[in-house]
Structures are given as structure tokens and as C-alpha cells.
Amino acid sequence: MWLWRTVGIIAFALGAIGLVLPVWPTTVFWIVAALAFAKSNPNWAEWIYRQPGIGPPIKTFLETGALAREAKIAALSGMAIAAGLIVGFGHDNRWLMAGGLSLIGIGALYVITRKPIRPE
Known part of the structure; x- marks a missing residue:
């Protein structure tokens, strides 16, 4: 449980860098974070899914594998x-x-x- 939470926190932090650094990916790291949080703290995964703009596509990708x-x-x-x-x-x-x-x-x-x- 703690390992998944640690992976999620690190992936989320790496993804957050992409919010200010244009060539750094956000989505791929937040997908990893959402997967890790789903195993350790589902409320944190739901928080990612609720983020405007990026949350719904992440949830859709994890549920269906589809990309817009x-x-x-x-x-x-x-x-x-x-x-x-x-x-x-x-x-x-x-x-x-x-x-x-x-x-x-x-x-x-x-x-x-x-x-x-x-x-x-």
C-alpha cells in the first residue's frame, strides 16, 4: 500500500512539472499516479479524475484505452x-x-x- 502511494506521489509530482514546463509530459505521469492511487488511496485517484481538462481524458483512457x-x-x-x-x-x-x-x-x-x- 505504501509503495503504491509513494509511486503515485512521485508520478504526480513529475506530472505537475509539465504544467509549467512545456516539453515535459503531464498526462503520462498522472496516468501512472492515478493507477497507483487507485491501489493505495482511491480518493486521490478520483481527485485526479475531477481536474478540469486533464482528469476526464485520463479516466477515459484508463477505463477504455481510447485517446481523443x-x-x-x-x-x-x-x-x-x-x-x-x-x-x-x-x-x-x-x-x-x-x-x-x-x-x-x-x-x-x-x-x-x-x-x-x-x-x-
């Missing part, structure tokens, strides 16, 4: 920016470029293959 078109675009745009930064600053380091771009590619493939949210 706008969420996919935002995620892929962030990945493109990160890839550009890796190429720009890491062009002299093949391992950094190979590792970073591979992880981004895996993440992009995951996002692209998520089913869309069906309009109601």
Missing part, C-alpha cells in the same frame, strides 16, 4: 519537439540519438495505435 484525436495530436507534437531537441543537441552522440529516437518512436507507435474516443 486532440490528445493524440498533442502527444505526437510533444514527441516531435523532443525528437528535434535530441537531434539538435545530441547529433554528436549516436547512442543518445539511437536510444532517444527509438523510445520516442515506440511511444509514437503506441499513441497512434490507440483506439479513438467515439463521439456520443
Whole structure:
């Protein structure tokens, strides 16, 4: 129980950084936080779900695995920016470029293959 709560707190704090740092992801960390809090303190997971703008998409993703078109675009745009930064600053380091771009590619493939949210 305490391990899940610790994971949730750390993931939530890392996600909160993304609220002020544009290239830092918020949603992925808050998804991990919501999953961890669901196991340790469901009230905290519900608090995340109630946050305007970001909470409902997180809840939908955890319940259905679906992503809204706008969420996919935002995620892929962030990945493109990160890839550009890796190429720009890491062009002299093949391992950094190979590792970073591979992880981004895996993440992009995951996002692209998520089913869309069906309009109601």
C-alpha cells in the first residue's frame, strides 16, 4: 500500500512539472499516479479524475484505452519537439540519438495505435 502511494506521489509530482514546463509530459505521469492511487488511496485517484481538462481524458483512457484525436495530436507534437531537441543537441552522440529516437518512436507507435474516443 505504501509503495503504491509513494509511486503515485512521485508520478504526480513529475506530472505537475509539465504544467509549467512545456516539453515535459503531464498526462503520462498522472496516468501512472492515478493507477497507483487507485491501489493505495482511491480518493486521490478520483481527485485526479475531477481536474478540469486533464482528469476526464485520463479516466477515459484508463477505463477504455481510447485517446481523443486532440490528445493524440498533442502527444505526437510533444514527441516531435523532443525528437528535434535530441537531434539538435545530441547529433554528436549516436547512442543518445539511437536510444532517444527509438523510445520516442515506440511511444509514437503506441499513441497512434490507440483506439479513438467515439463521439456520443
